[in-house]
Amino acid sequence: MDFFHAHQAQHYLVLAAMLFALGAAGVVLRRNAIIVLMSIELMLNAVNLTFLAFSRFPLVPNSPMGSFLTGHAAVFFVIATAAAEASVGLAIIIAVFRSRTSVNVDEFDTLKL
Amino acid sequence: MAEAILFYLFAIGALVAGAQVIFRRNPIYGALSLVGALFFLSGIYVLLAAHLIAILQIIVYAGAVMVLFVFVIMLLNLKEEELGEQRITAWKGVGLAAVVASFGVIAWRALGPAFPQGALMQGDRRVDNALLVSGFGGVKTVGRILYLASILPFEVTSLLLLVAVVAAVVVAKGRI
Numbered sequence: 245m246d247f248f249h250a251h252q253a254q255h256y257l258v259l260a261a262m263l264f265a266l267g268a269a270g271v272v273l274r275r276n277a278i279i280v281l282m283s284i285e286l287m288l289n290a291v292n293l294t295f296l297a298f299s300r301f302p303l304v305p306n307s308p309m310g311s312f313l314t315g316h317a318a319v320f321f322v323i324a325t326a327a328a329e330a331s332v333g334l335a336i337i338i339a340v341f342r343s344r345t346s347v348n349v350d351e352f353d354t355l356k357l
Numbered sequence: 358m359a360e361a362i363l364f365y366l367f368a369i370g371a372l373v374a375g376a377q378v379i380f381r382r383n384p385i386y387g388a389l390s391l392v393g394a395l396f397f398l399s400g401i402y403v404l405l406a407a408h409l410i411a412i413l414q415i416i417v418y419a420g421a422v423m424v425l426f427v428f429v430i431m432l433l434n435l436k437e438e439e440l441g442e443q444r445i446t447a448w449k450g451v452g453l454a455a456v457v458a459s460f461g462v463i464a465w466r467a468l469g470p471a472f473p474q475g476a477l478m479q480g481d482r483r484v485d486n487a488l489l490v491s492g493f494g495g496v497k498t499v500g501r502i503l504y505l506a507s508i509l510p511f512e513v514t515s516l517l518l519l520v521a522v523v524a525a526v527v528v529a530k531g532r533i
Binding site: 246247248249254255256257258259261262263264265266267268269270272273274276278279281282283285286289292293296297299300309310311313314316317319320321323324325326327328329330331332334335336337338339341342347 | 358360361364368371372375376378379384387388391394395398401402405406407409410413414417418421422425426429430432433435440449452453455456457459460463464467468493494498499502503506507510511514517518520521522524525526528529531
């Protein structure tokens with residue numbers, strides 16, 4: 245058994261951690277609100293990857309929920325919630341851009357349009 | 358062997374495209390790189406036998422959500438000077454250190470002594486064959502979970518999407 249197959253789940257988990265770190269770095273380092281939203285999407289995808297990895301390579305032989313596919317259902321809900329989050333977030337960015345003419349998150353410091 | 362090659366291909370692609378998202382100055386390049394990263398991730402999902410989720414990823418994320426992002430970027434039409442310069446401040450250094458530290462903790466949990474060795478049911482041919490025979494991750498099996506076990510969250514999600522549509526219109530439109 246080669247290295248990849250012997251440590252398959254760890255490969256997926258570390259890839260998810262790297263993607264999550266990239267997304268978190270984008271949220272921390274960038275000041276453009278659109279790029280911050282896109283970094284959040286990247287972090288959500290990293291979380292989806294861990295859901296699917298643990299669904300495929302579970303820690304226990306039998307799921308207490310009846311099926312390991314509940315991980316897939318969780319990913320489905322995360323995708324739907326991310327779509328809702330993106331639409332509302334982009335609407336807020338448009339509304340703020342109207343009054344401030346800027347998408348720099350440093351200028352969004354008073355909770356007022 | 359082919360699985361390992363495909364994994365490394367998709368993983369490197371997703372990481373490079375993900376890095377482009379946060380390091381490109383112009384958000385339109387970031388958005389298009391994110392589309393690429395989502396496509397590579399959908400390949401990773403196929404390797405994990407999550408076929409329905411991989412298709413949904415492309416249709417919903419790379420299709421619908423990213424079109425919304427690109428649409429908003431083009432609507433705002435930011436000029437070069439409005440993008441602002443990249444300043445390096447002490448707080449960004451602190452944030453980056455926190456990100457690296459949290460990555461270290463996650464990687465240590467996944468690889469290090471804290472993780473139960475051999476606990477993952479991986480590489481077991483019997484388990485793998487049982488999974489493939491039962492249609493793991495296909496439309497039928499995931500649909501059964503969605504419509505039987507988690508029907509209430511499923512319906513609440515439809516309500517959430519309706520609220521999000523109304524909220525997006527109300528917030529983005531200046532006067533109703």
